[in-house]
Amino acid sequence: MFWLNLLHIYQPPQQKEEIIKKITLESYSKILNILKKHPKEKITLNINGSLTEQFAQYGFKNIIDDIKKLAEKGQIELVASAKYHLILPLVPEQEIIRQIKLNNETNKKYFGEIYQPKGFFIPELAYSFKVAKILKKLGYQWIVLDEIAHKEKKTQDENNFYQIKGLNNFYVFFRNRKISNLFFTGEIKNSKDFFKILSVKRQIKNNALITALDGENLGHHQLKMAEIWQEILNSKKLQTMTYSEYLAMNSMKNIKEVEPQECSWASKESELKKGVPFAYWNNPNNKIHQLQWKLTKLAIKIVFQLKQKYSDTLKYQNIRKELDQSLFSCQYWWATMDPNWSPRMIKKGAEKLLKVIELAYDAQFVNLDFFQKAENLYNKIIFTTKETQKNSKFKI
Template sequence: MYWINFLHIYQPRGQAKDIFDRVVNESYRPLIKGLKENKSLKLNLNINACLTERLFKDGYQDVVSGLKFLAQRGQVEFTDSAAYHAFLPLLPETEIKRQINLNREINRKYFGKIYNPSVFFSPEMAYNKKIARIVKNLGYQWLILDEIAYNGKLNQASWFCFYEIEEAPGLKVLFKNRRISNLLSNALTRNIGSFKKEIGPIVKEDAYLLTAMDGETFGHHRPGLEKFLFQVLSAKAWKHLFISEALKHFQSGGKISPLDSTWTIEEEDLKEKKPYKLWHSADNPLQKLQWQFSYFVIKTVESLNHKTVDYQRARRKLDQSLESCQYWWASLYWWSLEMIEASSYNLRQIIFNLKTSTSFKKKAEKFYRQVLDLAFKWQRTGLVREFHKQEKKWQAVPFKERTNPEWYNQMILEFEAEMRRAAKDEEYERAIKWRDAIIKLKSGADVYDVLHVVNELWTVRRIPSCKPFLKYKKFSRFAKEYFLPFNYKPKYWKK
């Protein structure tokens, strides 16, 4: 098997310095150190230009030079992206091209000629046909997408070939394996043996495994996980591959038309035709206002004489202000009043600093106030909390009360099997995790989970993996303690 390990590193433009310093020292520097010490490892890396600029500005030139050194040594291959992490599918074509060209221009300035990507990564793996066409016309050969983009379902794309995009002849695509990526980034396994088992039979075949994760996960969000990353990367069970090398090892699986999607979207969202719901939902008036404000500022700035200092200054600020985070934090699924206000204020200031008519400034002020008023209203009235309650209304009922006893007991067997497997692999923390999940289910305390324990089990295990509950002749004492009473008892059950 060929492991194509892809990491995306990025920090919002307004990230607080103390947090930025932590990310550098907990994640970026350890990753570079680990790669330098393991010369055989390869990493496909995306670094948005805004992060490169910030690293240099804040005195972390060693991170930039370290990545450059690793690229020159043949261990890191850069991908291209949007300079300021813009949500590309919803931007005008001219803005998309500008973000991409700026990303290449700025990163080339700091990394030199070694920065010459043939692979494109759209922030959030956000995709539509417009992106494919633009990326192809700009000369890129590869695109990486989440596997759900293949046909709207998971576990459908083949790991034995690449595909070509129908709407952009010559542009090839590889798909992220979502389950294994989540397994690794959520630290649901910290044992190489169990990790190999999770990958399954393809580990011994001429297949590829593309994991795509945020680089900050390793060391910053999950302390110590960077050590396990290097352990599994160093295992002899797989070879390492750059995305650009896939053509040497795999054949085309034919032409496809990927669906509009992102790397966080679920199958149900696509059925409901909500491919970008965390960034632009039709039933979210706050996001609608944000996008209207963004389009207004883009149109106003682009109407200026491009040769003037006024335009150049405004254009620079506008590029920086199109980051995707502002819409994401207004989705209600994720919420930050601070981020919403700061982003809208930045757009307002772009117009206010122009030598333009008062009417434009009045309109910018109106947009800013509308965004702010609505956001504060949602915060004050408790709408945000109520939204989360309604979203998880089903979870307010304990699992044992919303499923039949047979399936509940089947899940106890699944949890028990996963617990015993973890203990056998000496992953004792993980074994305790699954044991505690069983206790939660029996007590009904699963209603307080942020990520429900059953959903979490689905990420690491194909369910059902155990044989059907009714076919067992005997059970462990542990399992019987947590079963629900079941009226129908086959004659071969022991008393």
């Protein structure tokens, strides 16, 4: 049985150095050391450019070097993504394309020629057909989605290979949610637990087990999980393979067209039935979310308008860079209240979005009324967050 395991590692822009150091020691270093000790084992890896830059900034060049060497040996397949981990279906096409290009530039700079991604990791596996069309146009060959995206609710099987309807030669893998989430929930305490659940779920009969998960689960979110992953590899019961290797091996198999539904890897059936595919980032019943997106759209709108007149100026470039970083997904996720809640991250996101407008105002690109409109939205976000904190069970 083949195991296609994609690990996604990311930290938001301007993350605290001590947090980067802690997670590197608890997770990132362990993952890479395990791969070095097991030269026949393979993973598919997404590292967003935001984290790559912070590895370099905070003195973790050894992590970058190890990833590069393992990729050169064929143990790691590197994939593309959006640099600052924004929710792609919720932003305009030009922002999607820009973030992908920024990500490629950053990772190409640090990983060199070995960085030639065929696959694409959509942040939070937040899918829409709009996004798929853009990725196909940019030349990517495949994506991975959560199994809930498959309307027939089937993960990969040995009889079919999946292509998105209307996009020839653009393939989709469906991850097994249950098995992927085992590395986060703490349900397994050793490799025996893993294989017991795998057997019960009747995944053994399939030709491939497809998983996709946050790399931080291995050692950071779950302190012993890196060791359990190593136990699983030591068992030799699964043959690890990269996604692109599996795609190449199965190129002659039956191709089945599918139309994935809009969703993320956190979506619930109840949310999808209500037409809310991205509830963790844009819930129509979440007051903070709605205010956040009003401010987000205002920032995107003004930067797009300013580009036509000021794109060659240094002031515009600073505004543009601020917008790039301000679109990170964490600010919305931490406002979900189900159970994610962090007033600090909500405020950080709102501050960065307001900074976009403030820089434009300081450069005399926008008038006072426009800036005050943005400032009013910012104040509403902060006030609503404080009121929610005051009237809820959440602790700061």
